[in-house]
Amino acid sequence: MPLPASPIFTIHAHFSKKKKKKKKISQKIDSLEGGLLVCFVMDQDLVETEKRRKREINIDPGLQWSQWQLLDSILPTGGFAHSFGLEAAIQARLVSGPDDLQNFVIHLLENTGSLLLPFVYSATMNPTLDNCQKLDRILDATLSNEVGRKASVSQGSSLMRVAASVFTELPSLKSMRDVCIGSGVVSFHHAPVFGIICGLLGMDSGTSQRAYIFMTMRDVISAATRLNLVGPLGAAVLQHRVASVAESMVKKWMDRSVEDACQTAPLLDTIQGCHTYLFSRLFCS
């Protein structure tokens, strides 16, 4: 889906560049009309920001610290070892440049939304041991792609380990982990583990599902920079540009039951399955 460049965004991008450029641009738009337009756009932005500021007053500050830490890429959950099939897609020549990359990211996010958000949702709403075990079993049968399944287990079990040590204010997290390890039948798949942590932290289910898509986007774009598809600045621009599509994916697939979990990108699944056939590879999946 082609994304129209927003005029507001373009002007801001120019302004944030170095002084020299700023001068050049301001000369260009030195006419009265141009100046007015910029003032108008900036005023509009201020009004919007003010509105948003007022809305966010009620958020529990304690929760925010935990939320940010959970979503922070320095949380050592091993997410950076995975490319979500991107590396295989490059070697199959399905992705060969920034445009392909954007499509790949969008398809991946839709597939993540349709397949995994139901698990995040159920776990956030009902973060109990029983539900954790049930979701884990169902997801294990659902992720029939071995590459994807192993990636989910390795990220989920690290996340559970890290969260149990970090969020000590939630003793149930640690006890749940201990019971699951003791039982030996829980693989700790990533989506339900993430949902359970969100639920116990008191995050609402909308935020937890959006956050899950955000993390997927963050990790695949980060993989793309390490695979030399985009530079770090290009990656940041891409991430922001895709955000509105990602939000539409979240809206479409959020709050669904686990029985409705489905694949919407079968080609991507086939490609990801090829990861183990790659002769040389950087990533685990």
Place this chain on the structure above:
Amino acid sequence: MEMEKGKVVVEKVRGKSTVIRSFSKYPLKFITPRKVGSSITDAVWIYSLTYGGGIVSGDSISVEFTIGDGCTAVLTTQSSTKVYKSLGSKCSEQVLEARIGSGALFVVIPDPVTCFSTARYSQKQVFRVVSDSSLVIVDWFTSGRHESGEKWDFELYRSSNCIFAEGNQPVFLDTVLLEQSSPVDIAERMHEYQVIAMVLIYGPKLKHVQDQVQENVKRLMSQQLQIPSTRLGCCAKTNSDNCLVRPAFIASCSAFGPKGMGVVVRVASTTTEAVYRFLHHQLAGMEPLLGVSPYS
């Protein structure tokens, strides 16, 4: 909308797998020819036919299969299942439920489903197995009448395949959903691939087929995948074809289930013929069990 129920029961009669009950209602019909393949093999072949060669908008077909202990049954079709244009928002659906007994083998090897433009189709297959049942499922669909330019033009395609072990334990749960109303249109998601297939091979009777397929797919794909020689970006400028050529056929294999008892192969292909050839080649090892090699 009433479900049309069909029912087939296969049991051992004098030591041979035999269809002891077969019932179907319009538009569905089962044909069970006595002689498919050699008489030494113990397998019944069941052909599922629909009148008019396809499924009309709003059709709802439901069938039940019971494969008794130790029996072998094959369910197949004679040509692709065509799903015609939908009238209004009506969805056509097919439901299959099968129980596979101890030591039994059920082989579902149809031709592909082809959804015409605007068609809406939903299919659900549920297989109930015990610890030593064996099962083969081939489930595949094409982009439509792609030879005449109709590519990924249907409204909705949904296919579910589930395997449950004793105690309703999920072993394999898979649903593919392609719908036009999604934010990304289907054709774009599929690149130039026209056929998507899944081959599932499960159970103790098929260990040799599983090993062979895994080895074949690995060998096939290892040759196809490589780090592009020309670095990114320059391809478009130089306009050289060789660095952009994608494999016409992609397959990957995964083990699943308790103790890796199952293998699932996912395939994407630019042509239907290539998938027929692949299926024929990969399932040829089943000939001794079925009397005839599938897709021959």
